[in-house]
Amino acid sequence: MVNVALAGQPNSGKSTIFNMLSGVNQHVANYPGVTVDKMSANVKYAGNNYQIVDLPGTYSFSMFSLEEQVAKTFLLDEDTDVIVNVVDASNLRRNLYLTFQLLELGKPVVLVLNMMDIAARRQITIDIEQLSLLLNVQVVKATGSKRLGKADIMAAIATASQQEQTQLFKINYNQFEPYLAQLEEQISIESTISRRWLAIKALEGDALIVEKTGIKQQLIDDLTDEIHKRYDLDVDQGFARLRYDNADTLFHECVKEHRSGQENLTNKIDRVVLNHWLAFPVLGAVIYLIYQLSIVGGYELTNYTWPILASIKNWIIGWLPQAQFIDVPPITDFVIWMVNSTIALLNYVPIFFILFGLIAILEDVGYMPRMAFILDRVFKRYGLHGQSTLPLVLGGALVGGCAVPGVMATKGIADERARLATILTVPYMNCMAKVPFYTLLLGAFFPEQMTLMMFYISTVTLFIALSVARLITATFLSNKETAPFIMELPAYHLPTVKGVLLSALQRVWLYIKKVVTIVLAIAVVLFVLLQYPGIPAETMGQFRLSAEKALSDFDHKAQKTGHYQLVDEQMEVFALLNLYDQYKAQRMLTSSKEAVDSLDQAFMAANPELFPLVRPQGGDAKKINKAVRKLSKVSKKIRMAMKNEKISNSFLGMFGRALEPVSQYCGFDWRINVAFLSSFAARESAVATLGSIYENGQQGQRAENALASDGAYTPLHAVAMLIFMILSPPCIATMVVVKLQSNSYRWMAFATIFPISLGLITSALFFTMATHLGWSGEEMMRYFYLSAAAIAIALGLSNRKKPEWSVSK
Amino acid sequence: MPTSIQQPSLADLITGQQGVIQDCLAQGTLKLKLLNMGFIPGTKVTMIRNAPLRDPIEISIQNYLLTLRRSEAKLIMVKYHG
């Protein structure tokens, strides 16, 4: 087994090379403790196994970024046999900066000149032999995007792995040399890395290396001071200068550029894309396109995938112990619950697949940094980054989106602080799934002003998101360092189909593996919270009475028909009822005539006696069929009432009652609390949740009268609920991805508690004000909206107290 | 308007103008990053454009394109070229 590490600068096409070498069997993991992806693959070549790890792209091996630390740690700790340095052939001088540092490690290196096609187009010629000679490494040409060079690279790796002695590559660091020698002596550890490299890094002040090698920090400080005094040189600048000088020399010896000052394709495109007038329309068009294709288009796709998922569910239900009228075996209940949860989550896969594919295309093409370039000035004021655009849009800007892919899209944001701020902000955007809720409430309480209200709702989220971002970065995140904005604008190039598909599949798989599993685990807990302690005996008795009545009703009707002997026993009645329900469920999913026919045949074959009663021909059969239908309705009704009763008495229900002292300020009585809580968990919560809770509470008083004596629900209540809904977190899955992307349970807890608290406080505030000041529902919403807008704008305009960057002495 | 009377900075270049880097006054993380990206005294840079909202700016250095905020560009001293 040969261990190979792929290293190179960002935008050098390293991932494409990795894809080319590794095929599809890539393994994605995490470097311990951080959210950086670790890509590895096992490649067989000429009878040997090669374990290739794709290190994160780094410009250098300094200290400041997470990627650099990860790459460095990997090379230090793991035993790498060969380093493959992927380099952008049309940008050799800058790429050599990293190359030198890799060569200094003292391990066998293979230099891959990638993007040879672009170099050719720019009429750049590279003297491969000379380069190879001067650097003392094998140099291989490749064009990853066209799948050229795989064999050559593997052959070079094979040769390098068998190299006996690596002649140490040395740059003459002039004045630093004696100091390096001094430090080399101080290194106590054994390592496959060359001591010289360690000494260089130590002198440069790399805390990680200093710690690992056991060199005293004091010594470093002394040496640095001495250098500064003697030569008036900064160690950092000194090394950088020397490296670049050497790179220059090499460059001039090996590279000929026939055309400089090129007006190439990238420049031409940028003239449009980054044009002062066209930039925003282009940006808008791109975002609109992504949104349409993924959210809207993906949604369409689910119309086809859903029936498949639902059939699987029905099939599973067929295997479970059957319900006995109103008694549903707990195991059945539980399995149905879990299956529903699972398919609800899986239903999102088509949308995400398209979305991740589009994001991959956008990343590969090179448009992302340009997006950041255009919008950075606005986002910066709120503690966000230009690259926060896409995540926020995906979360739902103006129209409904989904926070799950939005948060997952924060991966690429360079600035750690802005990245966290974005992760915590995306959930405030317009969640798609909240729309039916809004529609219903608005339809009931604001039928004439629906458009206006929807406008308020869909635009207020952006103001809230920006304000929260600013708030968070000013307080909770203020201790995090903000990174420099400096960003490379890569040349535009066409993405590879393979690369895009791989990326999309990997991310979808990540969703399934990490998000779905955790949400399902939570679903189990919720089930318990809702099932127990269960329905009190007395109430259960009442339900049983209703059940008995319905059954005897059915019995009477069935007796009048000629098919009575089929259903004279109770078990038979249950069987018929279940058959009817199952058939109906399946039937709902089939649309074509052929499918219906084959469904009928299948059911007939399995239930020759009872099925004719489900699809009746003939008067008698139709009578029983009608009775069964009625029975089905009644059983559903009783079961729903039972469910509500169960929820109301469950642990969750008790919690709702306990919350009342607090929630009453929002206008939420305990019934609304229970409804909120139970609906957060019990998706199959019956329609009459509130109604039946009321009815039970008022001992049979009709809902109207009950409420009349209670005080009606007014538009103000509705707005309070809307405000709470706008601010509260979208779904459990979102919380899970927040944890994944931030790598911290603390932030996940914060992302759950803070919005809920904010929602409660804000809706309480506005509800109280509206009640005392006599506002109408629309006014309450309007003032909420204006406040949010005002806060956002004020925060944006407020001056920062200190400048971001200080000048050195 | 130049940042100081004596030395213009990268932020002072207008579109299309070239400059040669003289000095880098940044500290810490920013300095490291600038060094890594090749902002060494003696290197030629060209100002390509402003962002639509005027900040950040795009420059070309050696053979590639970089963007940086004006606040960062102000710390890089240049000499006008050509």
Added chain:
Amino acid sequence: MKKQICTLVVALTLIAGNAFAHTALMSCFDEGDGTITCEGGFSDGSSASGVEFLLKQNGKTILKTKLTEYSEVNFKKPAGEYQAVFNAGEGHRVYVDGKDIIE
């Protein structure tokens, strides 16, 4: 007032969707007795009762009602071409053409 309560109730139960988020669904079939039954729902099992249901014909709305507490609606089969619409808001609408509704 009762209408408002019911709606409130139903709306709250729809928050259910927020635990997991959902797609809107609707299936219809011909009962064979001159009526059509359409059952609506959401992919995560949320109840769709109270959600608006419309019948459209020639650009006009010939029926406007809400789904029952069992998330379904039963109506007389219109003559000619028509379209059944389940309307739970922007992005949550389902359209079924009359000609696709079979027994």
